[in-house]
Amino acid sequence: MSVARAYGAIAIAALLLALLPVMVQSNTVINALVTAMIIALAAQGWNLLAGYGGQFSFGHAAFFGAGAYGNAILQTRYGINAYAAMLTATAIGAAVGAVIGYLSFRSGLRGSYFALITLAFAEVFRIIANATPFTGGAAGTLIKLQVSAANFQFASRAIYFWIILAIVTAVMFLMRGIERSRFGAYLVAVRENEDAAAALGVDTLDVKLKAIMLSAAMTALAGAFYVQYFLFVDSSIAFGTWISVEALLGPIIGGLGTVFGPLLGALALHFLGELAKAVAGRVLGIDLALFGILLVLIIAFARDGLQGLLTRLARLWRARRPA
Amino acid sequence: MTSLDILAAAVLNGLMSGAVYALIAVGLTLVYGVLHIINFAHGAILSAAMFAAYLAFQAGVDPYVAMVPLALIFFGLGYGLQRLVIGPASHGDDRNILLITLGLSIVIENLLLAVFNSDTRTVDVAYGFSTLDLGFTFLALPRAAAFGVSCLVAVLLWILLAQTDTGKAIRAVAKEKLGASLAGIDVAHIYAVTFGLGAACLAIAACLLLPTYYVHPRVGNAYVLVAFTIVVLGGMGSIPGAIAGGLFVGVVESLSGLMFGESLGQLGIFVIFILVLLIRPTGLFGAKA
Amino acid sequence: MSKTGKTGLSRRRVLEGGAALVAGAVAMPAYLRAQGAAIKIGILQPVTGALAFDGAQGQIGAVAAIKAINDKGGIKSLGGAKLEMVFGDARSTPEGGTAEVERMAAEGVVAIVGGFASPICLAATQAASRYDLGYIVDVGVSDQIVSRGLTNTFRFAPGFGIVTKSALDNLVTINDAAGKPARTVVLVHEDGLFGSGLAKLMQAELPKRGFEILDTIAHPTPARDMSNVALQIRSKNPDLIIPSSYYGEFVLLARTMQQQKIKPKGIFCVLNGAASNYRFVKEFPEAAQNVMDCNHWYDPRNAVAQALKKEVEASGKFFTYNVALNYSGVLLLADAIERAASADRKAIVAALASSTFAGHIMPYGPTQFVGGQNTGAAPVNTQVQDNDIKVIFPASFADAKPVFPVPA
Incomplete structure (x- = not known):
């Protein structure tokens, strides 16, 4: 794939999405898009570690929550500016990733074991956040509503959308860069066969650590943005299993280990969820049941998810056209 | 009442809870031992089993009477799930199995939610408030029954694995999949039998829990995280480990709850869990990997 | 049970609004207000997710109140205009609440009642404040809800x-x-x-x-x-x-x-x-x-409350305080619209702020809002x-x- 093709597709997709708020002025739609983008960003983080690196985390909430609480607490307790707080919160997320990664990878945890330990860390954080006064305890932490660009609070929801879209786009460029880099190649090598990669001289611990730090940073930024958008966080929002599950549903449905997978998946999930509601009416849980079935079906029949489906369709289309 | 009495009562409580934890964990560890994956749908299947027991009760069947039929039904369901869904869909890749069991847990939980709503349901059995007076404490009869039956089931399972042909086949597959299949063992069948046994354990646990606990679509999650801890503690795949681990966790939880409060008591379990994973992932009773 | 599943793998936390993509296109804010045209009010409750039981209860109360008002001839100062419910499912999450407030605003509601849980109320009131939409909190007991200086937010029930x-x-x-x-x-x-x-x-x-x-x-x-x-x-x-x-x-x-x-x-x-x-x-x-x-509890001596309780129980539901609170909240809003004699959002907020409404079915005195909290309310x-x-x-x-x- 040429450089232009590799990055161009991302740029075009981003531009098209960026035009949405201009075309549809409904805040309902824009709000939905912002939420979808937050999930997409968290999902990009998960996808880097799991889709490319093969380390399946079931506890990305640990990083999302670190970013969310980090941002909220830095602003409310220490009066730090919102922009600085978000950046710091992202760094905190990376640090949490480094600690969890170092501990578990050093102990050689993989597969089920790694999934379990990430789950346990997220749960421990949730219990602690729910119990300590520092995080606002069970009442959570509320950022004061003071609409002003200096506080990263905007009257227009479209601005939030453009910012989160810009972040997601930047992350996608980064992911494309990683895909084409030596680091990316090592990461895939670790996924395919860790022992073989190590035998070939890849420092697998180092590769996995870098991956989890980057992954955690992305998901933490999603958490920080979540708080900045809703101005409220509590322990079950921050460290609840919901975000761990959504961060992995998106990439799997969109296309595991692909740059577009998390974005496609997050948008598709939103759309499907509402479709399910429209069709099945207000039956509790029917949309999530559907997602679960979709997840099983995709793993059974289409490992590369929607992204793969689109690629195949495109190939079919090109094959049909006389050259 | 003296502090010694409280301590004794707390240990007793812990053992009662721990036995049921152990039963749930035995199902999990059995599946791990053979299929080498954590079954993330374990909690959801427990929820489903509790609803099944609840429905049976509504139809006039006492949970203790429903225990054996439900165990058989859930054996069948578990067998089918592995044979028809998990096996074929995962293409034999461990990571796929992981995701598929997670997907199944989402499906099962939400289907329960769709059918039963999120109400909390309880049953009122005639013996629900019967107790044994032990002098230092009153022991609720349903909890004592849960303890007894859990231990009995664990022993039966142990005998099944050690003495029967199926049991030997299961152990063979657990040790060496390829060799077992060369020796003429139908691996797919054994996988499904194992999964079925795990589900049957859950059905029994559900019938034991119903008289003292409540039912709602996410109820299984309250138990499954503890079961994970026990499985890791006891060594993934080890049945005696799961039993000892279950009783141990029950007592630790009970005592730490008494000393540090119930909320932080939960934390204690997870801290043990993480430490064991990091320091000795094969568990306290597990064989060296 | 009002809250569980914090640890549930599939805590129903969703992807709200996605359909907004669909709904938004249909629901352009094309509300022309002819004399006597229906007045849309938003009813926000978590009817799916962990809080579904409570949400459904609240919905019963709101629906009953709207029916009662319309049966009595609607809003008289607006030529007998009928109330029309725009229902939103908050899905037991703050994002769910926010998404539905956005949709309601787009559909032209004049005010919103409900929320139930504090996190939902915190997010929803804030979203509503962007449009100067009056918001009557039904339960949400966290006192943070009324201590943020949001002028659109009114809590009818007592807080912590x-x-x-x-x-x-x-x-x-x-x-x-x-x-x-x-x-x-x-x-x-x-x-x-x-x-x-x-x-x-x-x-x-x-x-x-x-x-x-x-x-x-x-x-x-x-x-x-x-x-x-x-x-x-x-x-x-x-x-x-x-x-x-x-x-x-x-x-x-x-x-x-x-x-x-x-x-x-x-x-x-x-x-x-x-x-x-x-x-x-x-x-x-x-x-x-x-x-x-x-x-929270209803006033057991109030004849309207007694009749409502009978009606709810006859339909096989339990008469919980959510029913009474939402019933009263909608009456409170209708009274404000009546006095404002207008479907203008700001006018309704002003009318709510000066409310002395006493026709509710709660064991409270006359309503009086101080900083958004009804000081006449007591458990x-x-x-x-x-x-x-x-x-x-x-x-x-x-x-x-x-x-x-x-x-x-």
């Missing part, structure tokens, strides 16, 4: 502060009237927002009023077992137990205490999920007998007596006398 203060006052009065049988207390609370906050306040206030706190026991939701809590209670042998838990856990506790033959002089709940719930009373009459609760004390829930305090609303201390 008021409930706890009333609970303490009521407790002292009931105890004094009975000849001060209770002096020692054990607090049992769930470790979430409600329980922890209340326990903290209780710990500060109870000693000042002559009570001795022997122990404070926190438990998680969901809790697998209450045996140890019961054990601790038994060893401390308090006169009074003050539990603050959700439905499932309180039922477990009450049953375990019954098993363990723990019989304190009184169980005095505060904002308890079960003690003011007819289901608990129906399913465990023995464990529920004589449990007191300081909580009452209920007690389970002979398979029914009676109001025992304050005397002006009571339909029964307290049974305290509970006969051994």
